[in-house]
Amino acid sequence: MALTATTIRAMAEASLPDQDLFIVDVAVSDTPVRPKITVLADGEQGITIDQCATISRRINKRMEEEFGEEVSYVLEVSSPGLDFPLTQPQQFKRNLGRSLKLKLQDGSEKTGKLEEVTEAGLGLLEEVKLKGKKATYVPVQIPYADIVKANVVISFK
Numbered sequence: 259m260a261l262t263a264t265t266i267r268a269m270a271e272a273s274l275p276d277q278d279l280f281i282v283d284v285a286v287s288d289t290p291v292r293p294k295i296t297v298l299a300d301g302e303q304g305i306t307i308d309q310c311a312t313i314s315r316r317i318n319k320r321m322e323e324e325f326g327e328e329v330s331y332v333l334e335v336s337s338p339g340l341d342f343p344l345t346q347p348q349q350f351k352r353n354l355g356r357s358l359k360l361k362l363q364d365g366s367e368k369t370g371k372l373e374e375v376t377e378a379g380l381g382l383l384e385e386v387k388l389k390g391k392k393a394t395y396v397p398v399q400i401p402y403a404d405i406v407k408a409n410v411v412i413s414f415k
Contacts (some may be wrong), residue, residue: 261286261293261331266317269324270297270335273316275309278302280348282338294332302348310335344408350375357411358382362404369411370395378402 267284274280282298299305299313314335321329344350344358353372360368360382374381379401387393 261295261325261329265324266295266297269317269320270299270313273313273320274299275312275316276301279305279309279313280346282342282346282349292330292332294334297333297335298338298342299335300337300346300349300352302352304352305337310337340410340412344410347375347377347402350380350408353410357385357413359409359411360400360405361407362400363406364404368398368400370398373397379404380408 263284263286266286267281270281270284279299279301282300283296284298285296287294295317297313297317299310301309314333317333317335321331321333338349344353350372354375356372357369358372358380360380362368368382368384370382370384372380373383379399382398382400383395384398385393386396
């Protein structure tokens with residue numbers, strides 16, 4: 259078994275201490291000497307430092323069982339930052355009511371308030387700005403397959 263993101267993701271998913279937690283992303287650096295493994299986890303109510311520590315300990319134990327004690331790596335388990343794109347339906351659900359900026363497959367971008375999260379995609383109240391006029395808001399449905407990148411718009415108002 260190789261030290262790949264797929265292998266680590268399986269270990270990480272098996273290491274989650276609570277039902278409402280999920281793995282957002284797993285990355286393994288190309289460095290052959292001491293690869294850096296980054297596991298981003300989140301939860302429907304967010305994730306605590308203690309939960310990240312538990313996941314980290316459990317992954318370390320599984321790594322030792324799978325690869326032996328001599329395997330050398332750096333493991334980082336954390337929550338995705340505010341600037342990290344949303345990828346999981348659970349993340350979208352947690353951000354209902356917030357403004358999102360979406361980049362779509364066709365190259366276009368949409369910004370609006372997240373109103374609904376379904377099995378198929380998102381319901382967005384899209385902000386439409388016309389020159390010299392006040393912005394209007396149009397409800398749109400966007401399938402997950404059309405979304406290349408989705409970020410929460412951080413407002414300091």
